[in-house]
Amino acid sequence: MAAAPPRFAHYERRGAVGLVTLNRPERLNAMSGDLMDDMAAALTVAFADPDTGAVVLTGAGRAFCAGDDLKEYDAQSADEESIRTHVDRIQAITRLLMGSDKPVVGAIHGFAVGGGFEWLINCDLVVAADDLVAFFPEMDWGQFVTGGVTHLLPQAIGHQRAMELLLLGERQSAARLEALGLVNRVVPKDKMLETALEIAGRIAAKSRFSTARLKKTVLRDLGGALWRAVALEHAATIEAFAHPDSAARVKAFGERKRG
Structure with missing residues (x-):
């Protein structure tokens, strides 16, 4: 199946494996509206391609995804409709990644920040490059997490460790994420995509019926709790964007960064 490649994310098939690549490297694949539309x-x-049995998700350039593009913050938070549109785009990616019956293997390197970290957690398996750095900056910015992580992260690593990552926002190395069980393999950066494609190829060679049923069953076991968490995060993120504390914190961060 062929499709005209969008500008900021594109799909290609390699044998029985689909490859989706975020393609805004000059901004470290930060989450602009255009990038998220193209990614979706x-x-x-990829998920509709009948010749694809598994999908690899990665990013071009020096990072997987550096999170929200703060240069777009004023436009994203201009009014209630703008805020809602932005948050809808973020959560739509989670619904696609976790709602599909095709397994998703993340090939994650460089920065995976905020929403980028959330998308890492939304993958079914993750191959991490040894240069991976992941963290949640939302509490510092007066924002809120999305991607269903308020449900998925405590399930994966326990309540206290999840709260540590979410509240403190400390940078996590690939080795720490592997120890926590949030990534499956840590490999040299130049082997990351090759390894992820190889693993996805092994999955794609298995029974499509069985792997699809397995993913659906696991997701069903997570149950409505995941989608309830997504809905609660949606509401909380909209409130956070509209709160004056958020604008002040994002502005202060931008000034520190420029300084």
């Missing part, structure tokens, strides 16, 4: 389109094509 690429994932939709």
Whole structure:
């Protein structure tokens, strides 16, 4: 199945494996509206491709995804409709990644920040490059996490460790994420994509019926709690964007960064 490649994310098939690549490297694949729209389109094509048995998700350039593009903050938070549109885009990616019956293997390197970290957690398996750095900056910015992580992260690593990552926002190395069980393999950066494609190829060679049923069953076991968490995060993120504390904190961060 062929599709015209969008600008900021594209899909290609390699044998029985679909490859979705975020392609805004000059901004470290930060989450602009255009990137998320193109990413959603690429994932939709990948999951609909009858010749694809598994999907690899990665990012071009020096990072997987550096989180929200703060240069777009004023436009994202201009009014209630703008805020809602932005948050809808973020959560739509989670619904695609976790709602599809095709397994997703993350090939994650460089920075995976905020929403980028959330998308890492939304993958079914993760191959991490040894240069991976992941963290949640939302509490510092007066924002709120998305991606269903308020449900998924405590399930994966326990309540206290989840709260440590979410509240403190400390940078986590690939080795620490492997120890926590949030990534499956840590490999040299130049072997990351090759390893992820190899693993996805092994999955794609298995019974499509069985792997699809397995993912659906696991997701069903997570049950409505995951989607309830997504809905609660959606509401909390909209409130956070509209709160004056958020604007002040994002502005202060931008000034420190420029300084």
